Amino acid sequence: MKIVVIGGTGLIGSKLVTKLGEHGHEAVPASPNTGVNTLTGAGLAEALTGASAVVDVSNSPSFEDAAVLEFFETSTRNLLAAEAAAGVGHHVALSVVGTQRRPDIGYFRGKVAQEELIKDSPIPFSIVHATQFFEFARGIADGATDGDSVRMPPVLFQPIAGDEVAQTLGRVAVGPPLNGPVEIAGPEQFRMDEFFRYALTAWGDPREVVTDPHAHYFGAELNEPDLVPGDGATLGEIKYADWLGSTAAR
Template identity: 65%
Template sequence: MKIVVIGGSGLIGRKVVNDLREGGHEAVPASPSSGVDTVTGAGLAEALEGASVVVDVSNSPSFEDAVALDFFRTSTGNLLAAEAEAGVGHHVALSVVGTERLSESGYFRAKAAQEELIKGSSIQYSIVRATQFFEFVKSIAEAGSDGDVIRVPTAFIQPIAAGDIADAVAAVAVGPPVNGVVEVAGPERFRLDDLVRRGLSAWRDPREVVPDPHARYFGIELVEDTLVPVGEARIAETRFAEWLARPAT
């Protein structure tokens, strides 16, 4: 089965392509670097020729509100139109657990707009919502950094390894469309400040982590369950300590 992976050269995309190929599928990575641009539409028709499934793990080049909204609306609209023309039967998109609860952020309003376009399309679909990646714990710490102190919210988080996200996306891609949302999360639930503290300890970063319920998470004030699944979710296997112990790649 031919499966086109939009954003196939990125962190998740590369892993999805590898998973699909290991499963015996024709996985085609597509991104501007390979001549496929979903914003302009360049190369889309050629890339989707003969494809049964399209997986979209692409991301906005900026978290700025207007840029993100324009990217997701334009890219997703062009992609869905090209899929309809090519006869693609299944659209799979990667999104974020809690998107509907993060509307204070323009970026997550843009993700919500992307989801609505997918749901309103004629293409059968599956939306895979993932919790935050282990790979972004350092970014969370830096966002709250103030000299030798890092102020972090105390809300819950259930982070997941990028490889586990890719596995989940690939599994959904080769299955039937769910025409709904599949949520995936890591096996452990932490307080955000505890997660950051554990990461910094493993990286021998001496900065103090200060729990602050009102600290902002990339500009958003969180409540307890904003970032975690509140219903049924697929639970990945990799634990944070196991991931921390892996050699850097």
Template identity: 75%
Template sequence: MKIVVVGGTGLIGSKLVTKLTEHGHEAVAAAPGTGVDTLTGEGLAEVLVGASVVIDVSNSPSFERAAVLEFFETSTGNLLAAEAAAGVGHHVALSVVGTERMPDNDYFAAKIAQERLIEKSPIPYSLVHATQFFEFARGIADAATADGKVHIAPVLFQPVAGDEVARTVGRTAVGAPLNGRLEVAGPTRYRMDEFFRRALAAWGDPREVVTDPEARYFGSVPGERTLVPGEGAVLGRITYRDWLDRDAG
């Protein structure tokens, strides 16, 4: 089947295009670099001709409150309208575990707005909520650094390999629409500060990790279970240590 992957040149999108193609599907990467812009609508009608499924793994270039909300509302609205006109039968979107548990977070609030548009659309849909990717661990540590120390909250944390997120999204896309959500997370649940102590040690990074109950996670203070999935989540098999050894040298 023809599957259009919006954000198909990014981290998860490129993995999806590769995996879907390997399984015999016509997977098309849709992104500004391929002539498709969901914010303006440019190229949408053309790329959706003959598509059975659309997977949206695109992301906002800015996490500032107004900008990120505008991105997800505008791009999702344009995409859903174009899908309806093209007769697409399944819309799949990648979101984040815990969006509804931290609504004061600008990014999470924008993802909630995106999901509401999808749920109100007549197009059958599936939402895949993922925990944080292993690939972003260094960025999280850098964002949490102040005065040379990494300030991390002692909350639960269950990151996952990007490959396993892509696998779950791909399997969801070729199945029947859920008209609901599923969650995907890594195999190991940590305390977030302990994960980063182990991670920095594995990187050979000398920064001290400070356990800080008031530490912010991209602008908001997470609760004990904000960032971990509930019962029934799809759990990956790749541990962070294995991923680091395999993918990060």
């Protein structure tokens, strides 16, 4: 089965390409690095020829509100049009848990726009809503740093290992279209400030985590349960402490 992975050279995309290949599928990584550009349409028709499914795990190069919206709208329109022309039968997109609850957050607004375009397309689809990845924890901490402190809100937080995100995407891609969303999250739920307090200690990072209910995430204050899935979500098995130990040992 030929499956094209848009954003296939990135963090999740490269993991997905590997996992699909291990299961005997023809997984094609498609990104500007491989000559495929969803913003301009360059290389799309060639990459999608003969594809049964497309998995879009691409991301905006800028997190500025207008740029994010422009990226997801333009990229998704071009991709869906190319898929229709190529006769692709399943479009899979990676999105974020909580997008529908917080469209006031610029990045989430871009993902909502992407999802609406997918739903309005005639192509059968599946949308995977994931919580934050373990791999992004350091970046989240850096973005919340104020001097020697990391300001974090005490809201619920349930991050997941990137390997388990890729595993779910692969399983969804080779299955029948869901024509709706599925949520995935890590096996453990924390308070965000508590998680980062533990994480910084584990990293040997001297910064102090300060609990701040008004701390911003992607430019907005968070509420419960913005970052955690609802009932019925698929939960991973890898705990953060175990993941941290395994990655530190590499």
